[in-house]
Amino acid sequence: MAVDALVECVPNFSEGRDQSIIDAISKSIRDTPGCTLLDVDPGKSTNRTVYTFVGCPKSIVDGAVNAAKTAFKLIDMTKHHGEHPRMGALDVCPFVPIRNATMEDCVNCAKEFGKRISEEIGVPIFLYEEASTQAYRKQLKQIRSGEYEGLEEKLKDPKWAPDFGPAKFVPSYGASVTGARSFLIAYNVNILGTKEQAHRIALNVREAGRSDNEPGRLKFLKGIGWYVDEYKMAQVSMNLDNYLVTPPHMVFEECSKDARELNLGVAGSEIVGLVPLEAILMAADYYIQKENLFIIDESLKVRLAIERLGLSSCSYFDPKKRIIDYMVQEDLAVTQPLASMTLKGFIEILGSRTPAPGGGSASAVIAAMGAGLGAMTGWMTFGKKKFEALDSVMRELIPPLDKAMRDLIPYIDADTNAFNDYIKAMGLPKGPVRDEAMDKALKQAINVPLSTMKIASRCWEPMIKMAHHGNIASKSDLEVGAKSLETGIWGAYRNVTINLKDCKDPKYVESTTAEANAIIENANQSLKKILEILENRKD
CATH class of the missing domain: 3.30.990.10 (Formiminotransferase, N-terminal subdomain)
Known part of the structure; x- marks a missing residue:
């Protein structure tokens, strides 16, 4: 939509x-x-x-x-x-x-x-x-x-x-x-007990508690207890008015604690209607930390939250139909037409008779591939018995590389959009409005590739550590990844510098040039260091 x-x-x-x-x-x-x-x-x-x-x-x-x-x-x-x-x-x-x-x-x-x-x-x-x-x-x-x-x-x-x-x-x-109102989550925790026992738990956790003199434990929470005939069990039925303060997983844990004290069983929970993705990921992150798990893939985080909260206990919880972010997500073909293309389609349009997509979009692709190869090397090391001693190191190195890879993907389209906006501004009638529009569009055409450089540059530290510790069988993959990262940064750098020539803001030009030069110098040194480390490794 x-x-x-x-x-x-x-x-x-x-x-x-x-x-x-x-x-x-x-x-x-x-x-x-x-x-x-x-x-x-x-x-x-x-x-x-x-x-x-x-x-x-x-x-x-x-x-x-x-x-x-x-x-x-x-x-x-x-x-x-x-x-x-x-x-x-x-x-x-x-x-x-x-x-x-x-x-x-x-x-x-x-x-x-x-x-x-x-x-x-x-x-x-x-x-x-x-x-x-x-x-x-x-x-x-x-x-x-x-x-x-x-x-x-x-x-x-x-x-x-x-x-x-x-x-x-x-x-x-x-x-x-x-x-x-703000987004409200209607949330029920299933209790293997009576309506009265469920209501007793509700009185403990809801903000209003039992009275003004005896408030409950959780803010922005309304709740009652009832019995659901079709489920054949009681529920603590609640409205979470501010899930950022009181998220579902916190409510589930508190209700479960009270149920244990009453010697009652808890049979999962239920979300009525839709739920924001953020609330589900908050639950996943809580259980990941609590259980010392290593999960960074969003779909797996969603699955973990569903399992730990028992969200399918009453009826199947289909994340594609119950998480509002997935339900109203705009078609990627509209918001990211280049990034959602097949690789063949992108390469063909890159080589067609159009100025965009061009080097900036290609640079974002190449940098993302570099970060991805770094993450892949980590995955080729993590979880293998031979490298079990390195699991903690890979837990540290994989997430930032994975995040950079994902963060770079939108810049494939952002660079082309910035170019197109500048062309549109040039087409306006001469005058103050055109001048202002061109200045704004030009700075955007500089800031987008500069952002590509910044994101890609975050990868160097984990890439260098990966060169020291990653599975040596993936040596060539990491070498290609490092070179791709450096090439993507260099390509974005060229887009920054060529557009800076037309910028009329001397302070902006000076600060941006210094920042871009520092990033490109670090890229050169970091690539050299990674290649030397890999060349000298004996294992």
Whole structure:
């Protein structure tokens, strides 16, 4: 999906058992132009379904409105019963900034949604979180207190006049809460015990604890305990309002600790809806450090986190369908058309009658290959019984080479883009606007290859150590890697210096020239050192 601003909407509907209604709401979202439905997560015990879809601000509001209208027609709250707190057919409808969108954008989405729904179907709408300005009705639990059953009386109190729509009770619908918030992770830990035991753990870990005088251990965490009939086990059901402070793995470990103290078994955990990749990688890094593992490949880190947290214990956790970064990732053919080409295709376009891609893009490729060969030498050493004593050394050397290799790949396209931007600036009418655009584009055309040089230069120290300790059977691979690294740096250096000639900023020229010269000198010396080390090794 290629949109300038991407907003996520995660509406929770009070229906988790009637598949025809669940499907009808899904269809109303799918049929909205500009909306992409990512996930539908129904729960029978909770009698609630969480939908996750994304789109630009206008489309996301249209999708939410269409879904709410469908719920208004099909859901009858007078007959609704379920484990989860609720006050309306569309119970809560948060908008979340995902990419190139601000919290203010999402507040505007919530207000537009509330205004339209109140006008089009005549139901009360409350604002919460960032969209609300009143402290006593800012949190969802404050607004939803009393739930659907207490809503009729609540609406008679002027303090609880809705932000949009009439202050009247609509029995078949109830009321909706909408607002803007940061990414929330709905997370459940499975307990082989009773609802009461799960709730006891929830009281221990949730921020509110048991009372103001007895707060819980984890910040930005809301939680209750319940029993899920279809799973035949209890759950500590939680919302993680700030996963950067309180991530899933921390919650899992704390709940597991309390369960052990109660002599209860823990049978994995469950993420409801989608989860940011960052939260999964944080869990992986925690267990890697805890267990002294050596894993740097992202897919393997994801797999480790899934296994350690038991995320497939209730249903299969497919990272391609449950991690939002993977779901909304733009097609590499759009964002990195050169890097996503076949090697044959890239070489052919490199040799075609076009000025770009040129030497800068080729230099990024060559430098990335050099770093990759250095990492490969490490992998040819790590984990082999013959070199077991070197495992700790390889754990130190492989990650920076692997990272440099991956960091250099985007510069294949960045260099070509910088050249194209400079050509566009040259095509503007002569005048101050053109001069400013050309200066900006020229500096970008210098900074991109300079960045290639900087990233590649980070490889020299681990490459030199690799020459000392790496598997000697990979000697020629490391030699080619070192020469490729030096060649990539030299090629990027030539792009820097040729563009500096046209730069009219003397201070920038002076500082950039000094930096580039230092990098190229270090590359020359480092290559020489690596080749000498390898030539003199006897093992």
